[in-house]
Each structure stands twice: as structure tokens, then as C-alpha cells.
Amino acid sequence: MSETFQNFIDGKWVPARSGKTFENRNPANQDELVGAFPDSDESDVNAAVAAARRAYESWRLVPAPKRAEIVRRAASLLEAQKEDLARLMTREMGKVLAETRGDVQEAIDCGFFAAGEGRRLYGDTAPSEMPNKAAYSVRMPVGVCAMITPWNFPMAIPSWKIFPALVCGNTVVFKPATDTPASAAKFVGVLAEAGAPDGVINFLTGGGREVGAPLAAHPDVRVVSFTGSSEVGRVLARECGTRLKRLSLELGGKNAQIVMEDANLDLALEGVLWGAFGTTGQRCTATSRLILHRPIAGVFLERLVEAARALKVGDGLDPSTQVGPLVNEGQRETTASYVEIGKKEGAELVCGGEPVKGPGFDRGFFYRPTVFAKVRPNMRLAREEIFGPVLSVLTVDSFEEAIHVQNDTPYGLSSSIYTQDVNRAMRAIRDIEAGITYVNGPTIGAEVHMPFGGVKDTGNGHREASHTVLDIFTEWKTVYIDYSGKLQRAQIDNH
Numbered sequence: 496m497s498e499t500f501q502n503f504i505d506g507k508w509v510p511a512r513s514g515k516t517f518e519n520r521n522p523a524n525q526d527e528l529v530g531a532f533p534d535s536d537e538s539d540v541n542a543a544v545a546a547a548r549r550a551y552e553s554w555r556l557v558p559a560p561k562r563a564e565i566v567r568r569a570a571s572l573l574e575a576q577k578e579d580l581a582r583l584m585t586r587e588m589g590k591v592l593a594e595t596r597g598d599v600q601e602a603i604d605c606g607f608f609a610a611g612e613g614r615r616l617y618g619d620t621a622p623s624e625m626p627n628k629a630a631y632s633v634r635m636p637v638g639v640c641a642m643i644t645p646w647n648f649p650m651a652i653p654s655w656k657i658f659p660a661l662v663c664g665n666t667v668v669f670k671p672a673t674d675t676p677a678s679a680a681k682f683v684g685v686l687a688e689a690g691a692p693d694g695v696i697n698f699l700t701g702g703g704r705e706v707g708a709p710l711a712a713h714p715d716v717r718v719v720s721f722t723g724s725s726e727v728g729r730v731l732a733r734e735c736g737t738r739l740k741r742l743s744l745e746l747g748g749k750n751a752q753i754v755m756e757d758a759n760l761d762l763a764l765e766g767v768l769w770g771a772f773g774t775t776g777q778r779c780t781a782t783s784r785l786i787l788h789r790p791i792a793g794v795f796l797e798r799l800v801e802a803a804r805a806l807k808v809g810d811g812l813d814p815s816t817q818v819g820p821l822v823n824e825g826q827r828e829t830t831a832s833y834v835e836i837g838k839k840e841g842a843e844l845v846c847g848g849e850p851v852k853g854p855g856f857d858r859g860f861f862y863r864p865t866v867f868a869k870v871r872p873n874m875r876l877a878r879e880e881i882f883g884p885v886l887s888v889l890t891v892d893s894f895e896e897a898i899h900v901q902n903d904t905p906y907g908l909s910s911s912i913y914t915q916d917v918n919r920a921m922r923a924i925r926d927i928e929a930g931i932t933y934v935n936g937p938t939i940g941a942e943v944h945m946p947f948g949g950v951k952d953t954g955n956g957h958r959e960a961s962h963t964v965l966d967i968f969t970e971w972k973t974v975y976i977d978y979s980g981k982l983q984r985a986q987i988d989n990h
């Protein structure tokens with residue numbers, strides 16, 4: 496059952512101006528068409544940005560609690576449609592139903608959390624250094640925001656950006672990844688149904704170069720919020736840098752789980768299986784490296800290999816499936832190429848390392864959960880993001896070495912340590928270079944009311960989710976009101 500989808504510009508569903516479309520197919524079964532979507536270009540971008548620019552002038556004046564009511568209604572509508580949306584998402588990008596339900600739930604949580612900000616958006620008041628003078632600060636909207644998103648969290652990631660941006664009084668042009676435009680269209684449909692005025696939310700499907708690039712470069716776009724690869728992040732950073740445009744980047748990761756000799760090994764095993772092979776390894780926070788303390792390394796690896804082999808790979812709609820397909824052939828090829836790289840580098844392939852073949856698997860992008868042992872920190876396998884079900888195991892002799900190896904990567908998104916020793920845990924929290932550290936939990940599991948983002952090549956210092964997201968989508972205005980009736984010169988008249 497496939498649908499024909501459209502762009503959403505100025506409150507209307509419209510095809511691409513060129514009339515061109517592209518198709519999207521189920522990664523578990525390429526014979527199943529999910530939908531046809533507008534293959535947009537710069538002329539569609541210009542129309543969407545113009546609509547957003549016009550709408551901004553009235554939307555910014557709507558009181559924030561009223562803007563937030565629309566977001567709250569959208570979250571309620573998502574709640575009512577959760578199951579249908581999750582099933583569509585699994586057909587569109589492959590991850591198992593429990594996870595796509597979680598993805599929609601994250602958008603719901605984010606909607607309710609962002610709606611609460613409508614009645615906060617707190618600023619500061621402070622005493623002035625001059626008599627008869629007031630000083631305070633307020634958050635102002637910024638203008639038109641471009642939201643460019645990846646395919647691995649088709650609804651959660653757009654919700655992190657769009658809900659708070661709207662509550663703050665901005666208008667939006669949203670471009671999702673070409674692998675997940677259906678979930679994105681449903682998300683936009685919900686906002687329209689919830690009462691977002693014409694032009695407040697606009698939506699375009701199409702390629703990164705054809706839509707994403709002109710959108711980010713458009714002079715009327717004031718904020719670009721991007722989640723995706725570091726490679727594209729760098730391109731956008733150059734573009735936005737020369738135009739002095741605000742840019743928030745959420746990029747790649749090479750996250751590690753450390754398991755010390757005193758850890759609860761059952762817990763650590765459960766954690767690494769979920770962290771490495773959940774979403775088929777296609778999470779920015781996926782566990783891509785496992786750092787084992789030598790005293791438990793042998794026994795842990797043995798148990799890991801046995802458990803990874805037993806994971807059930809298949810169609811994400813089947814409730815017994817634990818690992819769905821990769822999102823597309825390119826992603827499977829990347830995974831396979833890293834397996835070859837790992838073998839050439841001298842790592843030991845101990846599990847998986849090949850596509851799943853046979854009846855039921857031929858028309859999908861299935862790949863076996865893969866584990867490499869004897870990985871060394873300088874190998875590409877240990878340094879580069881793979882974004883597939885491949886786990887690299889490194890062995891260390893001490894806690895200090897574990898922290899050093901954990902930090903020895905260009906990225907710094909998520910991290911994890913399993914230990915029962917509170918002193919070690921506290922030192923790890925202090926010394927690990929990452930935006931997120933879990934103690935006795937896997938590297939995945941972010942919650943919407945806590946800051947999300949990373950250090951080093953993972954981003955450029957912003958944090959989505961939590962109240963910290965407001966710093967991306969508002970400008971501070973500082974206000975001084977002088978009621979003394981005379982000129983008062985700060986730093987001069989009072990010294």
C-alpha cells in the first residue's frame with residue numbers, strides 16, 4: 496500500500512514545481528513501494544522560505560503560551576496515531592517496531608516538554624548599577640529556521656528541532672532525509688491539523704544538494720539546525736560561516752562502552768547488545784567500540800559472540816525480530832567495506848561479517864551482527880564511524896588505559912562505563928571526553944528533558960533537547976529602562 500506525498504508550503508500540500516518525484520521502498524523488501532515524493536529544487540526552496548518569512552511577522556507576535564498550545568495539540572495527535580506512525584516508520588526505514596514506537600514516543604515527549612516552555616522561556620532580571628533604572632533580559636525569536644535531518648530517527652530528531660523552534664516564535668522550513676520522507680510528512684500533517692497557521696511550518700522533500708544546500712544558503716534563513724554526517728556538517732559550517740548565520744550541528748559518533756573487571760557482566764552484556772545492534776547500529780549514539788578490562792576480556796568476549804550470533808535478524812514488523820535491515824544498499828555496502836578494512840588491518844572477525852541470505856532476506860538490506868576482536872586504537876575500525884551493526888572490541892590493562900582509549904577518537908558524543916566502584920565511576924564521568932556519559936547503562940537512551948549533543952567533531956557546542964535547545968532558537972535581548980529622568984552614564988557617573 497503506497498501513497499503519493501506532497502510538499503507543504505504556506506499551508507497547502509503541493510507537488511514540486513518541476514512535477515518531478517522520487518520513490519521510496521521498504522528496506523526489508525524492495526518490492527514494496529512506500530510512497531512517491533516531490534523531487535524538489537531551489538524554486539521550491541524559494542517559495543517555502545518566502546512563505547515562512549511572511550508568516551514570521553505575525554507568528555512572532557502570538558503569545559508564547561498560545562504558540563505552545565498548538566505544539567501540545569500536535570503531541571496529543573501523535574499520541575493518538577502512535578501505532579500507525581510506528582508501523583509506517585518501520586516500513587520506511589527498517590528498525591524494529593518497538594524502536595519505531597519509541598521514536599514516535601520521543602516526539603510526543605518532546606512536544607509536551609517544549610509546550611511547557613511556552614509558559615517559561617525565562618530571562619533574567621538584575622539590579623542596575625544606576626539608581627532609578629531597571630535591567631532585564633528576554634528571549635526573542637530569531638526568524639526563519641532551516642531544519643535538515645537524517646533518516647535514523649525520522650520523527651524524534653525533527654521534533655527536537657521543530658517543536659521548540661515554534662514555541663520560541665520562529666517559522667520553519669523542514670527538509671528530511673530522502674530515506675524517510677513519509678514519517679516526516681506525517682509529522683508536518685499533525686502540526687497543520689493542530690492549527691499551525693499558514694507558512695509557520697513548511698516542508699520540502701528532495702536531495703541534500705538540490706534542497707538542503709540552497710535552503711541553508713538562503714539569505715532569509717537565519718538559523719540552520721542540522722543533524723547528520725560530519726562531512727555535510729563541515730560543508731554547512733563553511734557556508735554558514737561566511738554568511739555569519741547561526742548553525743547548530745549534531746554529527747557523528749564513535750561511542751565506546753568500557754567494562755571493568757568489577758562490573759556486573761550480565762548487565763554489561765545486555766547493555767552492549769542493545770547499544771551495538773539496536774537500530775542495526777545506525778544510531779549516532781550506537782556502541783561502536785567495546786573496551787574490555789583484560790581480567791574479564793576472554794570470558795566476556797565468548798559470551799558476547801554467543802549472544803550476538805543468537806540475535807534474530809529480519810523484518811522489523813515481525814515482533815520476534817531483534818535486528819532489522821540497514822536503511823539502504825549504500826549503508827550495507829559501507830558496513831561491508833568496513834568489514835574488509837578490519838580484516839586487512841589485522842583485526843579478528845569473530846562473528847557475522849556478511850549479509851544474511853536465503854528466503855525472506857533476498858529483497859532486503861540485512862546484515863549479520865558483527866564483532867571484531869583484537870582491535871587496536873589506531874585502526875580505522877576503532878576511529879571511524881561505521882553506522883552499521885559492527886562492534887570493535889579492544890582490550891586494556893588498566894582503568895587509566897580504558898579512559899585513554901575511550902578518548903582516542905575524533906568524536907565525543909556518548910560513552911558508557913560498567914563498574915561497581917563509585918570512585919572509578921566518578922573519575923570516568925570527569926575524564927571522559929563526551930557530551931553524554933552513562934554509568935552501568937549502554938551508550939544509547941537519551942531523554943528529551945536532558946541536554947543532548949557532543950564534543951570534538953560531534954558538533955559545534957550546541958545542545959538540543961532540555962531547556963538548552965532554547966539557546967539555538969532564540970536571541971537574547973537585554974532591556975534597560977531608565978526612569979531617573981536624566982542621562983546616567985554607566986561606569987562613569989557612579990565612580
Ligand code: NAD
Nearest residue numbers: 644645646671672703707708723724727745746747748779
Ligand atoms: P547525511 O549527512 O548524509 O544527511 C543528513 C541530511 O543532510 C539529509 O537530509 C541530507 O539530504 C542532507 N544533506 C546532504 N548533503 C547536503 C548538503 N550539501 N547541504 C545540505 N544538506 C545536505 O547523514 P545521514 O546519512 O542522513 O545520517 C547519518 C549521519 O547522521 C551519521 O553520521 C550519524 O552519526 C549522524 N547523526 C547524528 C546525530 C546526532 O544527534 N549527533 C543523530 C542522528 C544521526
